[in-house]
Amino acid sequence: MKSSQKYILLISIHGLIRGQDLELGRDADTGGQTKYVLELAEALSQREEVEKVDLMTKLLIDTQVSDDYSQQLEPINEKANIVRISAGNDEYIPKEDLWDYLDNFADNAIEFLKNQPRLPDVIHTHYADAGYVGVRLSHQLGIPLIHTGHSLGRSKRKRLLASGVKKEKIEQRYNMIRRINGEEETLSSAQRVITSTSQEINEQYAQYDYYEPQQMRVIPPGTDVEKFYPPEGNEWESNIFKSIERFLTNPRKPIILALSRLDQRKNIQTLIEAFGQNPQLQEEANLVIFAGTRNDVKDLESSLQDIFTDLLLTIDRYDLYGKVAYPKTITLDDIQIMYRLAALSGGVFVNPALTEPFGLTLIESAASGLPIVATKDGGPIDIIKNCQNGYLIDPLNPQDIGDKILKVLREKEQWQIFANNGVTKVKEYYTWSSHVETYLKVIQPIIDKSERLVRMPTQRRAMMYHNGAIVSSIDQNLLGDRESLGQLIELIQAKRKNISFCIATGRRLDSALKVLRKYDIPQPDVLITSMGTEIYYSQDLIRDTAWTTHINYQWNRQSIVTLLSELEGLTLQPKTEQSIYKISYFYDSSIAPKIEDIKRILLQNEQTVNVIFSFGQFLDIIPVRASKGYAVRWFSSQWDIPLNRILTAGGSGGDEDMMLGNTLSVVVANRHQEELSNLSEIEPIYFSHRQFADGIIDGLNHYNFFNLCESTD
The missing domain is CATH 3.40.50.2000 (Glycogen Phosphorylase B;)
Known part of the structure; x- marks a missing residue:
């Protein structure tokens, strides 16, 4: 049993790492992670049961950076060192461009370790690039692997898409497919994954094929209690x-x-x-x-x-x-x-x-x-x-x-x-002392081989990202029958790795979230709100700013409000129902102009917009480029999910345009389905005779949706 004198190898490849005067913020690669691994190495070296800590990083021989980074071995203290390994190319290059050199780094790291008096007891890798190297070292040297992701490729891709970066540019600039494959491989090999919060486990790592929650442990990062302390009175x-x-x-x-x-x-x-x-x-x-x-x-x-x-x-x-x-x-x-x-x-x-x-x-x-x-x-x-x-x-x-x-x-x-x-x-x-105390308790049984990970059978998905998507409105669709809603949620959760779950609603973001939480509906992968004028991704509710820029075309909110204020039968809904790109009215059909007449008035006054009537009483005016249907198609393009693998479920006039075209659509039976009756002759739209979530389940069965999405045709 190796219970006293531990040799721990930390690997953090990218960025500028040295023992003193970290160049934090110099670039995107030299930030919180470099500070974290250095402080972790120092904190571990203070423990009596730790004999040695090596922090392994990339050797840099480059006139653009300090000579400090060309020093192959830099002592941090008596028990901790920074070890710099050549990756074949010793220039300072961004982490996204390191993938071609990581096998060279791994070979040279193995040579270094074989020349040490003894091999490390455990390897702890940080970020995807180090994980890729750590897998190779672990398999070739028989050393258990621990991993910390710091950030994950699948989550970052969603953030980049939301910020307006095209998917082709993401692959070209960030090597995202190689990164995600590296992360999957690391998860398939690591004995433990260390995270800062349980949310990372439940929501971020859960996106991965090799998601094994039993291998994961939460150890919060330390904070500096020298800087944050109670008041002194002055x-x-x-x-x-x-x-x-x-x-x-x-x-x-x-x-x-x-x-x-x-x-x-x-x-x-x-x-x-x-x-x-x-x-x-x-x-x-x-x-x-x-x-x-x-x-x-x-x-x-x-x-x-x-x-x-x-x-x-x-x-x-x-x-x-x-x-x-x-x-x-x-x-x-x-x-x-x-x-x-x-x-x-x-x-x-x-x-x-x-x-x-x-x-x-x-x-x-x-x-x-x-x-x-x-x-x-x-x-x-x-x-x-x-x-x-x-x-x-x-x-x-x-x-x-x-x-x-x-x-x-x-x-x-x-x-x-x-x-x-x-x-x-x-x-x-939440101090480094408490962090290391917990950390050593986590890795000890791995070193002793007294707590081996029993892996669940796992299979990679057919596509790199999601194979299909279910898009549903909220009111009259998901709400109405708790029992069938629970059955639908069970189905969706079971397929969450392969199938995106999306909401498309006329409600604002805050209103939609309130309803989802009230009815215990899991937060969707994509949340399309305010009648398709806003798109949010993932658990972090990352707003798609590129979509916002796209729909701003020819939109003049104040002119529309002024113009329609002269019409009878239109009453502005409360401010809670309004948003920058959605003007919402109560519509009184007994005195208001016909919907077609309102459209004509807007066009005659050079207001090119979408006019949406739903639930027999609500009228929404939104930009001409915005709607639930347009938003679904934007999402389809951004996430590489073909429209014929997207099932849309609706039940009122506000859902009409997301159900047209190549999507697989189901109209759920409810008292407003007559607003969609003109679609009844259009294939492949399916009119279910079942209500609420049961109608969505009926539609999924009608299209044999999950089997369809498992095929790779």
Whole structure:
């Protein structure tokens, strides 16, 4: 049994890694990962049971970088070294271009290891390129492999597509197929995969064919408790207090602190609404928001301008002047003081994000003695479970947010317990010392060979990405019968690796998410909202900004609203149903012009738009390039899923254009299906006699959909 003197080999190939003065932020390859592996090596070397740690990376002989990176062996301390290995090409090249040289790196790494007094007890690889090398070292030398992905190719591809990068460019620039194949191979060989959160396991790694949840362990990264600590009492004298003081009538009231970038997913507007709807909260506390850095709002991207404008309009709607501060900038040093200032005031830190993979700000708050209120999604669930220093909230429920914040502020004894728990538990769970303590417990049985991984039978999918997709609206389709909905969800979850699950709805994002969570419908791979004007990908709700740019063509929202305000029988729906690219009305057929007449009026006034009538009473005006059908086709092209492998399910007029053409379509039986009756003669549209989710299941069986998608024709 090798229980005392461990030799651990860490491999992190790309980026600029040296023992001192890391060049963080010099480029995309020299960031958090390089800092993480160096700090991990140092922390491991401090342990008595660790004999030696080698951090293996690429040798660089290149005039564009420091000579430090050409040193083949660089001591970090007495027990830890940086080992630089030649990959055949010793120039400094981006990680995406390393794939042709990784076999050379692996051969040279094996030669190095064979010349050591003994082989490592375990190999721990970081990122896909190191995983590829680690697989070869593990198989040839018989050393168990541990892996940390840091980021994953399948998730990154979705983010790139959402940002407007074409799929051909992604393959050319990022070698994505080679990367994903490397990740699959690593997962098929690694004895353990170490992640920062359980969400990474359940949502990101679950996209992979060789997904084995039993091989995965959550070990949160460490934070620097030297920088984040409880208040000292002098924080009221700080410059950051002066920057918020000018906004507030009573600046020394408890501070409700929110800190994030300008991003719709961060959900700051709902936090302001929660504050605005709760007079007691306004009486007892101030709201302080840091939402990115701005000099001039007009210099921000249009989407960020819209988010910031909505924040200001919400503050104005609830007349929160003198109660809300929103300074333009904050430095890293100021952030540390701001946590302590909020704690000194007896305040609370709030993270109301719609989705939160980890939540580093929550750990920093906890270490600073500041209780937290956070979204019941992803990382915060683990953090509050471990730290016992606050409450989870429903991020789509302003009343729940307000009530939980008020509860923290009013219960003074509990506030102090939360504050003390945060400071204590961060040191237990979220420092490098605690990280390494858990890490060594995870790898010990692997080294001892006392806990071998029993793998499940696994098969690679027919295509690199998804083979097909199910697209459904929400109302009258998924909702209505809990039993058949549960059966449909079971079917979808069983096929999730091969079949994308998509929602196409007239609802806004927040409204759609609220319904999905209420009925326990899993978050889809693609969420098409606001009648096809917005597209969001994956669990992270990454907005497809390229789609937004595409549909902006000839769109003049204010002109349309002004024009239609003169017509009888049209009443604007509440603001909660409106969005930048969707104007929604209640339609009274007894007095309103016919739908065709409304279309003609818009065209005569040079407003080229799509007019959509649904559920017998709702009229939506959207850009001419937008609709559920157009959005489905955009998604089909972006994700390389042929239209004849996409099943669309609808039941009202708003679904019509996504059911035409080459998609496999099923009309679910409901009282609004007559709006689609003109489609009854069109093949291959199938009219089910069953209602709600049962009608979708009927459609899946009618087309033999899952077997169709398994074929590779």
